[in-house]
Amino acid sequence: MAQDHDHDPQHGHEHLHGHEHLHDHPDHAHGSTLTPVEARVRALESLLLEKGYVQADALDALVEHYETRVGPHDGARVVARAWTDPAYRERLLADATPAIAELGIGGRGGEHMVVVENTPDTHNLVVCTLCSCYPWPVLGLPPVWYKAPPYRARAVIDPRGVLAEFGLTLPDTTRITVWDSTAETRFMVLPRRPDGTESLSEAGLAALVTRDSMIGTGLPLAPEAGR
Amino acid sequence: MNGAQDLGGAHGFGPVVAEADEPIFHAPWERRVFALALAMGYTGAWTLDGSRAARESLPPAEYLSSSYYEIWLAALESQIVATGLATREEIAGGVSEASAKPVARVLRAEETPPRFSAGFPSDRPAEGPALFSVGDAVLTRNDHPTGHTRLPRYARGRRGVVERVHGAFVLPDASAVGRDVPPQWLYTVGFAAADLWGASADPGGRVTVAAFEGYLLPGAAR
Numbered sequence: 013m014a015q016d017h018d019h020d021p022q023h024g025h026e027h028l029h030g031h032e033h034l035h036d037h038p039d040h041a042h043g044s045t046l047t048p049v050e051a052r053v054r055a056l057e058s059l060l061l062e063k064g065y066v067q068a069d070a071l072d073a074l075v076e077h078y079e080t081r082v083g084p085h086d087g088a089r090v091v092a093r094a095w096t097d098p099a100y101r102e103r104l105l106a107d108a109t110p111a112i113a114e115l116g117i118g119g120r121g122g123e124h125m126v127v128v129e130n131t132p133d134t135h136n137l138v139v140c141t142l143c144s145c146y147p148w149p150v151l152g153l154p155p156v157w158y159k160a161p162p163y164r165a166r167a168v169i170d171p172r173g174v175l176a177e178f179g180l181t182l183p184d185t186t187r188i189t190v191w192d193s194t195a196e197t198r199f200m201v202l203p204r205r206p207d208g209t210e211s212l213s214e215a216g217l218a219a220l221v222t223r224d225s226m227i228g229t230g231l232p233l234a235p236e237a238g239r
Numbered sequence: 240m241n242g243a244q245d246l247g248g249a250h251g252f253g254p255v256v257a258e259a260d261e262p263i264f265h266a267p268w269e270r271r272v273f274a275l276a277l278a279m280g281y282t283g284a285w286t287l288d289g290s291r292a293a294r295e296s297l298p299p300a301e302y303l304s305s306s307y308y309e310i311w312l313a314a315l316e317s318q319i320v321a322t323g324l325a326t327r328e329e330i331a332g333g334v335s336e337a338s339a340k341p342v343a344r345v346l347r348a349e350e351t352p353p354r355f356s357a358g359f360p361s362d363r364p365a366e367g368p369a370l371f372s373v374g375d376a377v378l379t380r381n382d383h384p385t386g387h388t389r390l391p392r393y394a395r396g397r398r399g400v401v402e403r404v405h406g407a408f409v410l411p412d413a414s415a416v417g418r419d420v421p422p423q424w425l426y427t428v429g430f431a432a433a434d435l436w437g438a439s440a441d442p443g444g445r446v447t448v449a450a451f452e453g454y455l456l457p458g459a460a461r
Contacts, residue, residue, distance in 0.1 A: 049268055049309065049312070050266075050267075050268045052312065053268040053271050053272055053275075053312060054268075054271075054333065055330065055331065055332065055333025056275065056312070056315070056316065056330055056333065057271055057275060058333040058334070059325055059329055059330060059332075059333050059334065059335055060275060060279065060319075060325075062334070062335045063324070063325060063335050063339040064339050064345065065278075065279060065282055065284075065324060065339065065342055065345065066275060066278040066279065066345070066346065067278075067345060067346065067347060067348065069347075069348035070274075070278055070345075070346040070347055070348045070351050071271065071274035071275065071278055072274075072348070073348040073349075073351035073352065074273070074274040074277050074278060074346075074351055074355070075264075075270045075271075075273065075274050077351060077352050077355060078263070078273070079263050079264065079270070081352070118356060118357070118358055119355050119356040119357060119358045120277075120355045120358050120359060121358075122358065123358040123359065123360040123361065123362075124360070124361070124362065124405065124408075126403070126427075139247075141245070141246050141247030141391050141393075142244055142245060142246075142247075142291075142295075142389060142391055143244060143291055143294065143295070144307070149356070149358075152263065153263055153273075155257065155258070155261050156258060156261065156265075156307065157255050157256060157257045157258070159307045160252075160255075160256075160307070161246050161249070161252040161303065162252040162253050162254060162255045162256070163255045164246040164247065165246040165247065165248065165249035165250070165252045166252070166255070167247075168247045168248060168393065168435070168446050169247070169248040169393075169435075169436050169439070169440075170439075170441070171441055171444065172441050174255055177254050177255050178255070178257065184442070187443040187444060187445070188441055188443075188444045188445075189429075189444070189445045189446070189447065190432075190444070190445070190446045190447070191447050192247065192391065192394075192446060192447065192448045192449075193449070194389045194390065194391065194448045194449045194450070195389055195405075195408065195411070195425055195449035195450075195451070196361045196362075196408060196409075196449075197405055197425070197427070197449045
Protein backbone atom coordinates (compact mmCIF):
# COMPACT_ATOMS: atom_id res chain seq x y z
CA MET A 13 0.00 0.00 0.00
CA ALA A 14 1.26 3.44 -0.83
CA GLN A 15 2.48 5.44 2.14
CA ASP A 16 2.80 8.77 0.43
CA HIS A 17 0.54 11.01 2.47
CA ASP A 18 0.94 13.83 -0.02
CA HIS A 19 -1.66 12.13 -2.16
CA ASP A 20 -4.25 12.34 0.55
CA PRO A 21 -5.71 15.76 1.23
CA GLN A 22 -7.12 14.61 4.57
CA HIS A 23 -3.64 13.99 5.83
CA GLY A 24 -2.36 17.42 5.00
CA HIS A 25 -2.55 18.86 8.47
CA GLU A 26 -2.42 15.80 10.59
CA HIS A 27 1.24 15.73 11.43
CA LEU A 28 1.69 18.38 14.04
CA HIS A 29 3.56 16.06 16.31
CA GLY A 30 4.82 17.45 19.19
CA HIS A 31 6.01 20.09 21.27
CA GLU A 32 3.04 22.38 21.81
CA HIS A 33 0.68 20.54 24.11
CA LEU A 34 -2.13 23.01 24.34
CA HIS A 35 -3.64 21.87 27.55
CA ASP A 36 -0.75 20.78 29.67
CA HIS A 37 1.60 23.58 28.76
CA PRO A 38 -0.33 26.82 28.79
CA ASP A 39 2.93 28.78 28.92
CA HIS A 40 3.12 28.36 25.21
CA ALA A 41 -0.13 30.20 24.72
CA HIS A 42 1.48 33.54 24.07
CA GLY A 43 4.54 32.28 22.30
CA SER A 44 5.17 32.14 18.60
CA THR A 45 5.17 28.36 18.64
CA LEU A 46 1.42 28.08 18.17
CA THR A 47 0.26 27.28 14.67
CA PRO A 48 -2.84 29.12 13.44
CA VAL A 49 -5.13 26.20 14.14
CA GLU A 50 -3.66 25.69 17.60
CA ALA A 51 -4.21 29.35 18.42
CA ARG A 52 -7.74 29.17 17.09
CA VAL A 53 -8.61 26.11 19.17
CA ARG A 54 -7.04 27.62 22.24
CA ALA A 55 -9.08 30.81 21.85
CA LEU A 56 -12.27 28.82 21.39
CA GLU A 57 -11.65 26.64 24.43
CA SER A 58 -10.85 29.68 26.58
CA LEU A 59 -14.03 31.39 25.49
CA LEU A 60 -16.27 28.38 26.08
CA LEU A 61 -14.74 27.80 29.51
CA GLU A 62 -15.22 31.45 30.42
CA LYS A 63 -18.83 31.33 29.25
CA GLY A 64 -19.39 28.24 31.37
CA TYR A 65 -20.64 26.07 28.51
CA VAL A 66 -17.90 23.51 29.12
CA GLN A 67 -15.79 22.46 32.09
CA ALA A 68 -12.10 21.73 31.70
CA ASP A 69 -12.09 18.52 33.69
CA ALA A 70 -15.03 17.20 31.67
CA LEU A 71 -13.11 17.87 28.46
CA ASP A 72 -10.16 15.97 29.89
CA ALA A 73 -12.51 13.15 30.90
CA LEU A 74 -13.86 12.89 27.36
CA VAL A 75 -10.37 12.67 25.90
CA GLU A 76 -9.30 10.12 28.47
CA HIS A 77 -12.39 8.01 27.89
CA TYR A 78 -11.94 7.81 24.13
CA GLU A 79 -8.16 7.73 24.07
CA THR A 80 -7.54 5.16 26.79
CA ARG A 81 -10.66 3.12 27.45
CA VAL A 82 -12.76 2.72 24.33
CA GLY A 83 -11.22 0.73 21.51
CA PRO A 84 -11.23 -2.36 19.30
CA HIS A 85 -10.24 -4.59 22.20
CA ASP A 86 -13.90 -4.47 23.20
CA GLY A 87 -15.15 -5.43 19.75
CA ALA A 88 -12.64 -8.28 19.81
CA ARG A 89 -14.21 -9.57 23.03
CA VAL A 90 -17.60 -9.62 21.33
CA VAL A 91 -16.22 -11.54 18.35
CA ALA A 92 -14.39 -14.07 20.52
CA ARG A 93 -17.52 -14.68 22.56
CA ALA A 94 -19.54 -15.22 19.38
CA TRP A 95 -16.94 -17.70 18.14
CA THR A 96 -17.08 -19.75 21.33
CA ASP A 97 -20.73 -19.49 22.36
CA PRO A 98 -23.26 -20.39 19.62
CA ALA A 99 -26.21 -19.08 21.61
CA TYR A 100 -24.44 -15.74 22.08
CA ARG A 101 -23.69 -15.60 18.36
CA GLU A 102 -27.40 -16.10 17.64
CA ARG A 103 -28.36 -13.29 20.00
CA LEU A 104 -25.66 -11.05 18.56
CA LEU A 105 -26.81 -11.49 14.98
CA ALA A 106 -30.49 -11.19 15.90
CA ASP A 107 -30.25 -8.05 18.05
CA ALA A 108 -26.70 -6.84 18.52
CA THR A 109 -27.09 -3.96 20.98
CA PRO A 110 -28.33 -5.97 23.98
CA ALA A 111 -25.95 -8.82 23.16
CA ILE A 112 -23.01 -6.42 23.19
CA ALA A 113 -24.33 -4.89 26.40
CA GLU A 114 -24.12 -8.35 28.02
CA LEU A 115 -20.34 -7.84 27.96
CA GLY A 116 -20.65 -4.40 29.54
CA ILE A 117 -20.04 -2.62 26.23
CA GLY A 118 -22.12 0.20 24.81
CA GLY A 119 -22.46 3.93 24.46
CA ARG A 120 -22.39 6.86 22.13
CA GLY A 121 -22.18 5.82 18.51
CA GLY A 122 -23.27 2.29 19.32
CA GLU A 123 -26.81 2.76 20.56
CA HIS A 124 -28.21 0.82 17.61
CA MET A 125 -25.77 -1.89 16.65
CA VAL A 126 -26.04 -4.33 13.78
CA VAL A 127 -23.53 -7.18 13.49
CA VAL A 128 -23.11 -8.77 10.08
CA GLU A 129 -21.44 -12.15 9.70
CA ASN A 130 -18.87 -13.14 7.12
CA THR A 131 -19.47 -16.55 5.57
CA PRO A 132 -17.58 -18.58 2.99
CA ASP A 133 -19.78 -16.95 0.34
CA THR A 134 -20.15 -13.39 1.63
CA HIS A 135 -17.73 -10.78 2.90
CA ASN A 136 -19.01 -7.65 4.60
CA LEU A 137 -17.48 -4.19 4.45
CA VAL A 138 -18.55 -1.16 6.51
CA VAL A 139 -18.30 2.46 5.37
CA CYS A 140 -19.90 5.84 5.99
CA THR A 141 -19.93 7.64 2.66
CA LEU A 142 -21.60 10.77 4.08
CA CYS A 143 -19.44 11.44 7.13
CA SER A 144 -17.64 9.20 9.61
CA CYS A 145 -20.24 7.03 11.35
CA TYR A 146 -18.42 4.21 13.10
CA PRO A 147 -19.30 1.95 16.03
CA TRP A 148 -17.36 3.77 18.74
CA PRO A 149 -18.13 1.50 21.72
CA VAL A 150 -16.76 -1.61 20.00
CA LEU A 151 -14.05 -0.13 17.77
CA GLY A 152 -13.09 3.20 19.35
CA LEU A 153 -12.64 6.33 17.27
CA PRO A 154 -12.14 5.71 13.56
CA PRO A 155 -8.76 5.91 11.83
CA VAL A 156 -8.11 8.79 9.45
CA TRP A 157 -8.43 6.63 6.36
CA TYR A 158 -11.98 5.61 7.34
CA LYS A 159 -12.99 9.29 7.50
CA ALA A 160 -11.09 10.41 4.39
CA PRO A 161 -12.44 10.76 0.84
CA PRO A 162 -10.61 7.86 -0.85
CA TYR A 163 -12.25 5.19 1.31
CA ARG A 164 -15.64 6.89 1.51
CA ALA A 165 -15.71 7.36 -2.26
CA ARG A 166 -14.57 3.92 -3.34
CA ALA A 167 -15.82 1.42 -0.78
CA VAL A 168 -19.28 1.41 -2.34
CA ILE A 169 -18.28 1.38 -6.01
CA ASP A 170 -15.02 -0.59 -5.93
CA PRO A 171 -14.92 -2.63 -2.73
CA ARG A 172 -12.68 -5.29 -4.22
CA GLY A 173 -10.14 -2.69 -5.28
CA VAL A 174 -10.19 -1.12 -1.82
CA LEU A 175 -9.68 -4.50 -0.16
CA ALA A 176 -6.73 -5.16 -2.45
CA GLU A 177 -5.10 -1.98 -1.15
CA PHE A 178 -5.41 -3.45 2.33
CA GLY A 179 -3.71 -6.59 1.06
CA LEU A 180 -6.91 -8.59 1.09
CA THR A 181 -7.74 -10.44 -2.11
CA LEU A 182 -10.93 -12.46 -1.92
CA PRO A 183 -11.87 -15.32 -4.22
CA ASP A 184 -14.05 -14.24 -7.13
CA THR A 185 -16.72 -16.54 -5.73
CA THR A 186 -16.94 -14.50 -2.52
CA ARG A 187 -19.58 -11.82 -2.87
CA ILE A 188 -19.15 -8.51 -1.10
CA THR A 189 -21.87 -6.65 0.75
CA VAL A 190 -21.08 -3.04 1.61
CA TRP A 191 -22.91 -1.47 4.55
CA ASP A 192 -23.20 2.31 4.21
CA SER A 193 -23.80 3.77 7.69
CA THR A 194 -26.34 6.39 6.71
CA ALA A 195 -28.36 6.51 9.96
CA GLU A 196 -27.74 5.85 13.65
CA THR A 197 -27.52 2.12 13.01
CA ARG A 198 -23.86 1.15 13.36
CA PHE A 199 -22.28 -1.90 11.81
CA MET A 200 -19.63 -4.32 12.98
CA VAL A 201 -18.43 -7.31 11.00
CA LEU A 202 -18.28 -10.73 12.66
CA PRO A 203 -15.32 -12.24 10.84
CA ARG A 204 -14.86 -15.97 10.30
CA ARG A 205 -12.96 -17.81 12.98
CA PRO A 206 -9.51 -18.72 11.66
CA ASP A 207 -8.63 -22.36 11.15
CA GLY A 208 -6.38 -23.97 13.71
CA THR A 209 -7.79 -22.10 16.69
CA GLU A 210 -9.68 -24.97 18.30
CA SER A 211 -7.40 -25.00 21.35
CA LEU A 212 -7.40 -21.26 21.97
CA SER A 213 -9.16 -19.68 24.92
CA GLU A 214 -11.65 -16.88 24.43
CA ALA A 215 -8.94 -14.38 25.36
CA GLY A 216 -6.55 -16.04 22.96
CA LEU A 217 -9.12 -15.76 20.20
CA ALA A 218 -9.79 -12.11 20.98
CA ALA A 219 -6.09 -11.40 20.45
CA LEU A 220 -6.51 -12.51 16.83
CA VAL A 221 -9.33 -10.09 16.11
CA THR A 222 -8.03 -6.92 14.48
CA ARG A 223 -9.87 -3.64 14.13
CA ASP A 224 -9.80 -3.98 10.35
CA SER A 225 -11.34 -7.46 10.53
CA MET A 226 -14.35 -5.89 12.26
CA ILE A 227 -14.62 -3.15 9.60
CA GLY A 228 -14.19 -5.70 6.83
CA THR A 229 -10.93 -4.32 5.43
CA GLY A 230 -9.00 -7.24 6.92
CA LEU A 231 -9.23 -10.74 8.29
CA PRO A 232 -8.35 -11.99 11.77
CA LEU A 233 -4.73 -12.87 12.40
CA ALA A 234 -3.52 -16.42 11.93
CA PRO A 235 -3.19 -18.20 15.29
CA GLU A 236 0.62 -18.18 15.21
CA ALA A 237 0.67 -14.41 15.01
CA GLY A 238 -1.67 -13.97 17.93
CA ARG A 239 0.16 -16.11 20.46
CA MET B 240 -27.59 18.65 0.51
CA ASN B 241 -25.56 17.79 -2.54
CA GLY B 242 -22.35 18.85 -0.85
CA ALA B 243 -18.78 17.65 -0.84
CA GLN B 244 -19.56 15.21 1.96
CA ASP B 245 -21.61 12.97 -0.33
CA LEU B 246 -18.62 11.02 -1.61
CA GLY B 247 -19.96 7.57 -2.47
CA GLY B 248 -18.86 6.60 -5.97
CA ALA B 249 -16.66 9.64 -6.56
CA HIS B 250 -13.49 9.16 -8.59
CA GLY B 251 -10.07 10.74 -8.40
CA PHE B 252 -9.28 10.66 -4.69
CA GLY B 253 -6.54 8.10 -5.11
CA PRO B 254 -5.71 5.04 -3.05
CA VAL B 255 -6.74 4.43 0.53
CA VAL B 256 -3.70 5.22 2.63
CA ALA B 257 -3.66 3.55 6.02
CA GLU B 258 -1.17 4.79 8.58
CA ALA B 259 0.75 2.13 10.51
CA ASP B 260 0.35 2.31 14.29
CA GLU B 261 -1.92 5.29 13.92
CA PRO B 262 -2.46 7.33 17.08
CA ILE B 263 -6.02 8.18 18.08
CA PHE B 264 -5.23 11.88 17.81
CA HIS B 265 -2.47 13.37 15.67
CA ALA B 266 -1.97 16.59 17.59
CA PRO B 267 -3.00 17.95 20.98
CA TRP B 268 -5.39 20.44 19.38
CA GLU B 269 -7.35 17.57 17.84
CA ARG B 270 -8.05 16.25 21.34
CA ARG B 271 -9.43 19.61 22.35
CA VAL B 272 -11.62 19.98 19.24
CA PHE B 273 -12.98 16.47 19.76
CA ALA B 274 -13.82 17.13 23.40
CA LEU B 275 -15.21 20.60 22.76
CA ALA B 276 -17.50 19.31 20.03
CA LEU B 277 -18.87 16.50 22.24
CA ALA B 278 -19.23 18.71 25.31
CA MET B 279 -20.94 21.47 23.34
CA GLY B 280 -23.26 18.93 21.77
CA TYR B 281 -24.13 17.78 25.26
CA THR B 282 -25.42 21.26 26.14
CA GLY B 283 -28.44 20.62 23.94
CA ALA B 284 -27.88 23.78 21.94
CA TRP B 285 -28.04 21.66 18.79
CA THR B 286 -28.37 18.05 17.69
CA LEU B 287 -25.83 15.65 16.26
CA ASP B 288 -27.70 16.00 12.98
CA GLY B 289 -27.21 19.74 13.23
CA SER B 290 -23.48 19.18 13.64
CA ARG B 291 -23.35 16.95 10.59
CA ALA B 292 -25.29 19.58 8.64
CA ALA B 293 -22.84 22.28 9.72
CA ARG B 294 -19.86 20.18 8.65
CA GLU B 295 -21.26 19.37 5.22
CA SER B 296 -22.27 23.00 4.71
CA LEU B 297 -18.64 24.02 4.41
CA PRO B 298 -17.84 25.17 0.86
CA PRO B 299 -16.78 22.05 -1.08
CA ALA B 300 -13.24 23.25 -1.71
CA GLU B 301 -12.78 23.96 1.99
CA TYR B 302 -14.34 20.67 3.04
CA LEU B 303 -12.07 18.65 0.77
CA SER B 304 -8.89 20.51 1.68
CA SER B 305 -9.46 20.41 5.44
CA SER B 306 -8.45 17.68 7.84
CA TYR B 307 -11.18 15.91 9.74
CA TYR B 308 -10.85 17.90 12.94
CA GLU B 309 -10.44 21.14 11.01
CA ILE B 310 -13.90 20.41 9.59
CA TRP B 311 -15.19 19.78 13.11
CA LEU B 312 -13.64 23.02 14.33
CA ALA B 313 -15.08 25.17 11.56
CA ALA B 314 -18.52 23.63 12.02
CA LEU B 315 -18.40 24.04 15.80
CA GLU B 316 -17.54 27.71 15.47
CA SER B 317 -20.37 28.27 13.00
CA GLN B 318 -22.86 26.46 15.24
CA ILE B 319 -21.85 28.53 18.25
CA VAL B 320 -22.43 31.70 16.25
CA ALA B 321 -25.65 30.48 14.65
CA THR B 322 -27.18 29.62 18.02
CA GLY B 323 -26.09 32.87 19.62
CA LEU B 324 -23.86 31.27 22.23
CA ALA B 325 -21.02 33.59 21.22
CA THR B 326 -20.12 35.99 18.45
CA ARG B 327 -17.50 35.64 15.73
CA GLU B 328 -15.57 38.41 17.45
CA GLU B 329 -15.58 36.61 20.78
CA ILE B 330 -14.39 33.41 19.10
CA ALA B 331 -11.61 35.24 17.30
CA GLY B 332 -10.47 36.95 20.49
CA GLY B 333 -11.03 34.05 22.86
CA VAL B 334 -12.56 36.40 25.41
CA SER B 335 -16.19 36.74 26.43
CA GLU B 336 -17.69 40.16 25.83
CA ALA B 337 -21.27 39.36 26.82
CA SER B 338 -23.00 37.19 29.35
CA ALA B 339 -23.46 33.53 28.54
CA LYS B 340 -26.71 32.29 27.08
CA PRO B 341 -28.44 29.65 29.19
CA VAL B 342 -27.94 26.07 28.01
CA ALA B 343 -29.87 22.97 29.03
CA ARG B 344 -26.90 21.01 30.43
CA VAL B 345 -23.22 21.41 31.14
CA LEU B 346 -21.19 18.21 31.11
CA ARG B 347 -19.43 17.41 34.39
CA ALA B 348 -16.34 15.24 34.57
CA GLU B 349 -17.78 12.64 36.92
CA GLU B 350 -20.80 11.98 34.71
CA THR B 351 -18.78 11.78 31.50
CA PRO B 352 -17.85 8.06 31.43
CA PRO B 353 -21.26 6.78 32.54
CA ARG B 354 -23.18 9.18 30.31
CA PHE B 355 -21.18 8.40 27.18
CA SER B 356 -21.13 4.68 28.01
CA ALA B 357 -24.91 4.75 28.22
CA GLY B 358 -25.25 6.56 24.91
CA PHE B 359 -27.93 8.76 23.46
CA PRO B 360 -30.43 6.55 21.63
CA SER B 361 -32.28 8.08 18.71
CA ASP B 362 -35.08 5.54 18.39
CA ARG B 363 -38.50 6.72 19.50
CA PRO B 364 -41.95 5.16 19.93
CA ALA B 365 -43.57 4.74 16.53
CA GLU B 366 -46.66 6.81 15.92
CA GLY B 367 -48.00 4.47 13.28
CA PRO B 368 -47.40 1.14 11.59
CA ALA B 369 -44.45 0.59 9.29
CA LEU B 370 -45.35 1.05 5.64
CA PHE B 371 -42.87 -1.59 4.49
CA SER B 372 -41.93 -5.12 5.54
CA VAL B 373 -38.87 -7.26 5.01
CA GLY B 374 -38.78 -8.43 1.42
CA ASP B 375 -40.74 -5.51 0.00
CA ALA B 376 -39.50 -3.96 -3.22
CA VAL B 377 -38.95 -0.22 -2.87
CA LEU B 378 -37.90 2.67 -5.06
CA THR B 379 -35.84 5.37 -3.41
CA ARG B 380 -37.02 8.90 -4.04
CA ASN B 381 -35.03 11.00 -6.43
CA ASP B 382 -35.08 14.13 -4.30
CA HIS B 383 -32.30 16.66 -3.87
CA PRO B 384 -33.07 18.68 -0.75
CA THR B 385 -30.81 21.65 -0.10
CA GLY B 386 -30.82 20.85 3.62
CA HIS B 387 -29.46 17.90 5.57
CA THR B 388 -30.54 14.46 4.41
CA ARG B 389 -29.11 10.97 4.71
CA LEU B 390 -29.91 9.30 1.43
CA PRO B 391 -26.69 9.42 -0.60
CA ARG B 392 -26.93 10.59 -4.18
CA TYR B 393 -25.80 7.23 -5.53
CA ALA B 394 -28.83 5.59 -3.89
CA ARG B 395 -31.51 8.00 -5.12
CA GLY B 396 -34.07 6.86 -7.67
CA ARG B 397 -32.92 3.25 -7.34
CA ARG B 398 -34.76 -0.02 -6.89
CA GLY B 399 -33.96 -1.99 -3.78
CA VAL B 400 -35.40 -4.42 -1.27
CA VAL B 401 -36.21 -3.93 2.40
CA GLU B 402 -33.92 -6.23 4.38
CA ARG B 403 -34.48 -5.10 7.94
CA VAL B 404 -36.98 -2.98 9.83
CA HIS B 405 -35.19 -1.17 12.65
CA GLY B 406 -38.01 0.72 14.37
CA ALA B 407 -38.88 4.41 14.38
CA PHE B 408 -36.11 6.99 14.72
CA VAL B 409 -35.56 10.71 14.90
CA LEU B 410 -35.53 12.02 11.32
CA PRO B 411 -32.16 13.69 10.67
CA ASP B 412 -33.55 15.97 7.97
CA ALA B 413 -35.81 17.64 10.56
CA SER B 414 -33.62 17.23 13.62
CA ALA B 415 -30.76 19.07 11.90
CA VAL B 416 -32.80 22.25 11.90
CA GLY B 417 -34.58 21.67 15.20
CA ARG B 418 -37.88 20.85 13.52
CA ASP B 419 -40.13 18.58 15.56
CA VAL B 420 -41.72 15.91 13.39
CA PRO B 421 -42.95 12.41 14.18
CA PRO B 422 -40.26 9.73 14.25
CA GLN B 423 -39.94 7.79 11.02
CA TRP B 424 -39.54 4.09 10.41
CA LEU B 425 -35.99 3.18 9.48
CA TYR B 426 -35.10 0.31 7.17
CA THR B 427 -32.05 -1.39 5.79
CA VAL B 428 -32.52 -1.29 2.04
CA GLY B 429 -30.30 -3.48 -0.09
CA PHE B 430 -29.37 -2.83 -3.70
CA ALA B 431 -27.70 -5.00 -6.27
CA ALA B 432 -24.40 -3.26 -6.98
CA ALA B 433 -25.23 -3.48 -10.68
CA ASP B 434 -28.40 -1.43 -10.09
CA LEU B 435 -26.24 1.37 -8.64
CA TRP B 436 -23.10 1.23 -10.75
CA GLY B 437 -24.06 -0.57 -13.96
CA ALA B 438 -21.36 -2.42 -15.82
CA SER B 439 -18.63 -1.18 -13.46
CA ALA B 440 -20.24 -2.85 -10.45
CA ASP B 441 -18.46 -5.55 -8.49
CA PRO B 442 -19.96 -8.79 -9.86
CA GLY B 443 -22.60 -10.14 -7.51
CA GLY B 444 -21.99 -7.32 -5.08
CA ARG B 445 -24.56 -5.64 -2.88
CA VAL B 446 -24.74 -2.28 -1.14
CA THR B 447 -27.09 -1.44 1.69
CA VAL B 448 -28.12 1.88 3.17
CA ALA B 449 -30.20 2.73 6.21
CA ALA B 450 -33.17 4.59 4.75
CA PHE B 451 -35.97 6.47 6.44
CA GLU B 452 -39.51 5.72 5.33
CA GLY B 453 -39.87 9.14 3.75
CA TYR B 454 -37.00 8.33 1.41
CA LEU B 455 -38.89 5.36 -0.02
CA LEU B 456 -41.73 4.64 -2.42
CA PRO B 457 -43.36 1.28 -3.05
CA GLY B 458 -41.46 -0.37 -5.88
CA ALA B 459 -42.73 -2.93 -8.34
CA ALA B 460 -41.20 -6.33 -7.86
CA ARG B 461 -38.84 -7.25 -10.64
